[in-house]
Amino acid sequence: DAGVIQSPRHEVTEMGQEVTLRCKPISGHNSLFWYRQTMMRGLELLIYFNNNVPIDDSGMPEDRFSAKMPNASFSTLKIQPSEPRDSAVYFCASSFLGGGGYTFGSGTRLTVV
Amino acid sequence: GENVEQHPSTLSVQEGDSAVIKCTYSDSASNYFPWYKQELGKRPQLIIDIRSNVGEKKDQRIAVTLNKTAKHFSLHITETQPEDSAVYFCAARKANNNDMRFGAGTRLTVKP
Numbered sequence: 001d002a003g004v005i006q007s008p009r010h011e012v013t014e015m016g017q018e019v020t021l022r023c024k025p026i027s028g029h030n031s032l033f034w035y036r037q038t039m040m041r042g043l044e045l046l047i048y049f050n051n052n053v054p055i056d057d058s059g060m061p062e063d064r065f066s067a068k069m070p071n072a073s074f075s076t077l078k079i080q081p082s083e084p085r086d087s088a089v090y091f092c093a094s095s096f097l098g099g100g101g102y103t104f105g106s107g108t109r110l111t112v113v
Numbered sequence: 114g115e116n117v118e119q120h121p122s123t124l125s126v127q128e129g130d131s132a133v134i135k136c137t138y139s140d141s142a143s144n145y146f147p148w149y150k151q152e153l154g155k156r157p158q159l160i161i162d163i164r165s166n167v168g169e170k171k172d173q174r175i176a177v178t179l180n181k182t183a184k185h186f187s188l189h190i191t192e193t194q195p196e197d198s199a200v201y202f203c204a205a206r207k208a209n210n211n212d213m214r215f216g217a218g219t220r221l222t223v224k225p
């Protein structure tokens with residue numbers, strides 16, 4: 001298995017632009033998680049899905065953030081409009097529902113200038 | 114919700130010494146406690162985990178202990194090596210809840 005695949009690896013965008021981050025979970029995993037990592041706040045859970053259904057989005061910082069999971073093999077995290085304070089590494093992770101640890105993707109390093 | 118506290122935030126040891134990182138959790142319903150290692154610029158990777166029905170688990174130079182009564186768990190690394198240098202995260206997850214809450218991380222430096 002290729003693991004959790006995220007794209008792009010790096011994204012530099014101007015303030016106000018729309019940013020879309022993508023994630024392909026491990027085949028067979030039915031839970032998917034989006035985390036944001038910064039020096040100041042560590043690893044923050046933004047949202048997670050079970051069987052493609054959003055379960056808890058209380059970590060999504062603002063209405064500018066939205067996430068979708070149209071099918072079991074694909075999820076997106078969108079920021080519109082982006083702001084410099086959104087600069088961070090965004091990780092996607094997947095797991096079996098209710099079992100074991102997560103497998104993280106390589107992350108997307110987002111820089112908003 | 115679950116709150117995971119981790120300390121110390123930084124730890125420096127000499128090669129060959131032991132390192133201990135400690136975490137506490139707030140929700141007694143938590144039953145799964147993994148540890149992740151994150152090297153600079155890389156993803157967090159699961160290195161060991163423990164479930165609430167076990168008090169201790171060991172894997173070569175790494176061991177975890179769990180005290181359910183006190184709601185704390187620890188990571189022990191023996192005979193540390195320079196390649197153990199990384200940020201280590203503890204986490205806790207509840208039985209009927211699939212999300213996981215992470216500690217703030219410990220930056221471990223092993224000096225050769």
